[in-house]
Amino acid sequence: MATELIGQRMTSQRKLLLEIIRDAGGHLDADELFQKAKGRDPRISLSTIYRNLNLLKELDLVAERHFVEDHHHYELKDTAEHHHLVCRSCGEVFEFNSPLTPKMTKDVEETSQFQITDIEINMQGYCPNCPRDMHQESSI
Amino acid sequence: MATELIGQRMTSQRKLLLEIIRDAGGHLDADELFQKAKGRDPRISLSTIYRNLNLLKELDLVAERHFVEDHHHYELKDTAEHHHLVCRSCGEVFEFNSPLTPKMTKDVEETSQFQITDIEINMQGYCPNCPRDMHQESSI
DNA sequence: GTATTTATTGCGAATGCTTTGCATAAGCAA
DNA sequence: TTGCTTATGCAAAGCATTCGCAATAAATAC
Numbered sequence: 239m240a241t242e243l244i245g246q247r248m249t250s251q252r253k254l255l256l257e258i259i260r261d262a263g264g265h266l267d268a269d270e271l272f273q274k275a276k277g278r279d280p281r282i283s284l285s286t287i288y289r290n291l292n293l294l295k296e297l298d299l300v301a302e303r304h305f306v307e308d309h310h311h312y313e314l315k316d317t318a319e320h321h322h323l324v325c326r327s328c329g330e331v332f333e334f335n336s337p338l339t340p341k342m343t344k345d346v347e348e349t350s351q352f353q354i355t356d357i358e359i360n361m362q363g364y365c366p367n368c369p370r371d372m373h374q375e376s377s378i
Numbered sequence: 379m380a381t382e383l384i385g386q387r388m389t390s391q392r393k394l395l396l397e398i399i400r401d402a403g404g405h406l407d408a409d410e411l412f413q414k415a416k417g418r419d420p421r422i423s424l425s426t427i428y429r430n431l432n433l434l435k436e437l438d439l440v441a442e443r444h445f446v447e448d449h450h451h452y453e454l455k456d457t458a459e460h461h462h463l464v465c466r467s468c469g470e471v472f473e474f475n476s477p478l479t480p481k482m483t484k485d486v487e488e489t490s491q492f493q494i495t496d497i498e499i500n501m502q503g504y505c506p507n508c509p510r511d512m513h514q515e516s517s518i
Numbered sequence: 519g520t521a522t523t524t525a526t527t528g529c530g531a532a533t534g535c536t537t538t539g540c541a542t543a544a545g546c547a548a
Numbered sequence: 549t550t551g552c553t554t555a556t557g558c559a560a561a562g563c564a565t566t567c568g569c570a571a572t573a574a575a576t577a578c
Contacts, residue, residue, distance in 0.1 A: 247545045247554060268535075283557045288536060290555095304444040304500075308565075309535055323490055332490045338478045346501060350463055350472045354503035360444070361486060363494035387525055387574045408564075423528045428565060430526095448536075449564055 246293065251275075251282050255290050256299075265303055265311035265322075298355070305331075305360050321359035327368035386433065391415075391422050395430050396439075405443055405451035405462075438495065445471075445500050461499035467508035 246252075258274050259266070266274075272287045291312055294300040303311045305322050319339070323332040339357060347354050386392075398414050399406070406414075412427045431452055434440040443451040445462050459479070463472040479497060487494050 245554095249545070249555060251556070281557075284535095285537075285558080286556060292537095308450075310448070323486060323492055323494070325492065326495065332492060334486050334490060336482045336485060338482045338485075342476045342478045342482075342499075343501070345476060345478075346463060346474050347503075350474060351506040352463055352465065352472060352501075352503040353509075354463070354501050355466065356502040358500045358502075359482075360498045360500075361483070361492075361494050362496040362498075363487075363492040366491040369493075385525095389526060389574070391527075421528075424564095425529080425566075426527060432566095 251279065251286050252290050252293075254279055254282070255287060256294070259294075259300060259312060259314055263314075265313050267309055267311050271312065301356060301358075303358060319357075321361070323361040323363060325365035325368055326362050327364055330365050330367075332365070391419065391426050392430050392433075394419055394422070395427060396434070399434075399440060399452060399454055403454070405445075405453050407449055407451050409449075411452065441496060441498075443498060459497075461501070463501040463503060465505035465508055466502050467504055470505050470507075472505070 254275055255271065258271055258278075262271075262274070268284070268287055268291060271291075272282070272284050275282045275287060291300065291302070295302055295312075299315055300312050301315050303313065303322070305311065305324055318335075320333045320335045321339075323334060324330070325332075336359075339359070343354050343357055346352070394415055395411065398411055398418075402411075402414070408424070408427055408431060411431075412422070412424050415422045415427060431440065431442070435442055435452075439455055440452050441455050443453065443462070445451065445464055458475070460473045460475045461479075463474060464470070465472075476499075479499070483494050483497055486492070
């Protein structure tokens, strides 16, 4: 990974955050990143984390993931592509990826005329330990 | 659509929300639903909207979508499946669906042993009117 | 139809994540 | 090293969403 920013300054906080994201390797949320960062630089602030995450996102260096929960998770953009399947009952996260996504992306690019930069697949369901409750059949 | 709830009461507010979601046909957020509901029942409150959206979600009657933004959108579960592609520059939303999703879902069910109830695909990119800014090449 | 039970509502306050304003600190170019 | 300007830390603000509670109204039993 390169170590220079163009137009921006490479501050110690920025460098630290980048290292943490890279080393953690996978969907941490802002607060988890903040806690880890504080371990190495106790004076760092949560706003700095957010500001830098937004910058890295704009630069396409990190991806912001929105799965089930109502806050975001971040991971390096060049991490091997993978998607998420979350259990609706216990919250367990299963990661997967599918050989079908490149073709799907290509198809969608053709029909939409968009230039696609990012694909996120979130599935939900019930994990093997949380069988679906069958009598919860709704009937509105 | 049926009109009875088991274990729950079919209140006028509940009925109204359901009608609004059905008639709107597609990803409104809680506040948009609230505004429309207020048009027909000025005394309805936003908490009621949220409480009922959560109920309908549990009953699998509506799907909660998390796209780019940091709030949620809701749509009827039995709407024809479709996914979303959002322009990173102007925000335009393109809806698509792909013949590959059933196979992908099946594959993932097999490897994960989960019982999948929901699949959400969010793509991002640049629409034909917002070509990607090429000199924004990052170099951290 | 009336009374009873209990889910649901509306309101306001609270929560949790994220952003912002501002004064201070610190990169970076000359 | 100086000077310009971006970035930081802190505290406060902003939003979306949830919660507590007294009042209301469905559903059920009489």
